[in-house]
Amino acid sequence: MATIALANLHKRFGDFVAVRNTNLTVGAGRFVVLLGPSGCGKTTTLRMIAGLELPSAGRILIDGEDVTALRARERDIAFVFQMFALYPHMTVRDNIAFPLRNEHVPRHEIASRVGAAARMLRIEGILDRKTGGLSGGDRQRVALGRAIVRQPKAFLMDEPLGTLDADFRELMCLELRKLHNALAATTVYVTHDQSEAMAMADDIVVMNEGEVLQAASPHEIYHYPATVFVGNFIGSPPMNFLPVDGAVAAGQEQVLLHGAPVPVPRCGQAAGRVLLGIRPEHLALDERGPLRGRVVADEYLGSHQVLMIETALGMVRARVGKDAGLAAGAPVGLSLRRERALLYDQSSGRLLPGATQAGGGHG
Known part of the structure; x- marks a missing residue:
């Protein structure tokens, strides 16, 4: 060795x-x-x-x-x-x-x-x-x-x-x-x-x-991908990246996605625009969820489905149960697992400081 x-x-x-x-x-x-x-x-x-x-x-x-x-x-x-x-x-x-x-x-x-x-x-x-x-x-x-x-x-x-x-x-x-x-x-x-x-x-x-x-x-x-590139390269389907409204201050525990408040882990301050990263399996179908859209297509994989959902923030992929039963065109709401949301500096593509500590460990 x-x-x-x-x-x-x-x-x-x-x-x-x-x-x-x-x-x-x-x-x-x-x-x-x-x-x-x-x-x-x-x-x-x-x-x-x-x-x-x-x-x-x-x-x-x-x-x-x-x-x-x-x-x-x-x-x-x-x-x-x-x-x-x-x-x-x-x-x-x-x-x-x-x-x-x-x-x-x-x-x-x-x-x-x-x-x-x-x-x-x-x-x-x-x-x-x-x-x-x-x-x-x-x-x-x-x-x-x-x-x-x-x-x-x-x-x-x-x-x-x-x-x-x-x-x-x-x-x-x-x-x-x-x-x-x-x-x-x-x-x-x-x-x-x-x-x-x-x-x-x-x-x-x-x-x-x-x-x-x-x-x-x-x-x-x-x-905890360190950059947007890593989040896109690792994972099938890859991580979703959604633009956050306005600036993010140090210690902030909520951001806005197209005007809708979304809870996030506490992290460091960003100098400019911010992206919220979330894996498809950490999104859940929720009629009251802050993220709204319509199903464009779905990929049936036996144990689960991957929905392609068109939202005001762009295309979002969500991994849901095999019996979700949603046809193309169906309106959906999505909620995000707070502890799995990550924030990235849009210009550098890098994870904001404190994200791994805030994400609730490695469970």
């Missing part, structure tokens, strides 16, 4: 800044997911940790050692790519053993490590098959096995499930998490898929345009 620390890490490609002054610590034994849209800087960050890209500025430390200038092979990490990079003419056994043979590990130890990895990944039955004819899932297991046998300080994974179909990807998420628990190894994992991140991560690092917007547990990221 190793701690990985990034200090003012910066990467520029000509005039394009891919990663901007990033400070981040990955705790020993943690499963940390770098999450964000394409081009946000997550893969570039991972490649710098691996030694496949040199930073333009800043430092990378692994277990307190400055490895910024070290080559990839000198960092004692294992990298798993989206494209499995296996040797199709070799057997599974030889693919897994390949890095150990390059390091001149004794034969008996190679056999022992390959056998242990195969048992952990449940691929003992295909060790003598060529990798060229394997399914995508089996090839991914072989790629993981080749990383495991090295017994590195940390595992770095770049969208390793990206080529798998949806059902098998869900299964492999579970398998990867179980594997991490068994190895207790530090893992940094890159994906653009929030469901993968929420299913596996101890901590999620949300990035956009080269910057880290929030680094926290999945629970914290979901319930």
